[in-house]
Amino acid sequence: MSETLDFLKTNKVFYMATASQGEPHVRPMGFVMEYQNKLAFCTSNVKDMYAQMKENPNVEMCCVDKDYNTLRLCGKAVFCTSAESQQKALDVMPDLARMYSVNDGKFEIFLLEDAKAECHTMSGEKKTLTI
Secondary structure: OOHHHHHHHHOEEEEEEEOOOOEEEEEOOOOOOOOEEEEEEEEEOOOHHHHHHHHHOOOEEEEEEEEOOOEEEEEEEEEEOOOHHHHHHHHOOHEEEEHHOOOOOOOEEEEEEEEEEEOOOOOOOEEEEEE
């Protein structure tokens, strides 16, 4: 998992796709942490993304580094929102406090279950990463 987590943190912006009623939706993300030995992310329960993941928890993410290596990550979004998970997220990325606080009624944390990750190089090499 550390290689995947490091790739996402180092490259700062990654894109997550959700699907709602068969229609894909992609948005930039910038927060990731390890929680309960899984990759964890955050959102707000007032965003479309939250409703889409509740309807269909299957998500995919993509990130590209400065050398054009591409990380593709997929799994099932499982919400694990608690005061503990929210506080850890705020500790990992203090800037989140501009939007969220513990027990604010909108700050949601989700894990990626059954996660799979692959890294692809520009020359076509593929490496499966351990999650």
